Amino acid sequence: MLPQPGHAYEHRFVIDQAMMDAFAQMSDDHSAIHQDEDYAKSVGYDGVIAYGGIMMAQLSHVVGNHLPGDKGVSMHWSIDYRAPLYVGEEAVLRLEVAHASEAARMISCKFTIAAGDRLIATGKTQSLLPA
């Protein structure tokens, strides 16, 4: 039986400087907003903003290991970034099943990423599961 609507998993994480450095090297994304503290502050932020790609990596952790887990195949991911997540800030990713189609063997999920009472991002995923 597929995970049913309402079933959820929460993942707590912190993006640290080592993760930022690794992602910068891997992606070759050297945006000032992610690397230059003075620049980030000059345009109104509290510090450099964590790479969105690292947040997606946290989503990958949840999808691949927990919901639906290691037998699922991802069909769709989308994300809307709503507020900056700063390096060293603790965040919680909550992924919840919104719809389960037994006929299609697919679950549709929605997720939020929050840091305290700040909503950082929202999004959706779809995963196929083998019969």
Add this chain to the structure above:
Amino acid sequence: MTDEELYPRLTECFRAIFDEYEGEVGPRTSAADIEQWDSLANVQLMVMIEQELGIRFDTEEIASLNNVGELAELVRTKL
């Protein structure tokens, strides 16, 4: 639900899944008309229709459909 009510709702789902298709979505429309309509997109289409219309399909029902007209008839039996 009449055709006039159902087809616009089905069309919304088709537009969302097949974003490169701008043609009509009518009873005779089939996978042959929409290049993006492969097996994986079909799964996403059926899931979207389930969600949008609050219905549930069976695996055998999905596999037996040949065109949008048959899909509309199936949907109507579930509303």
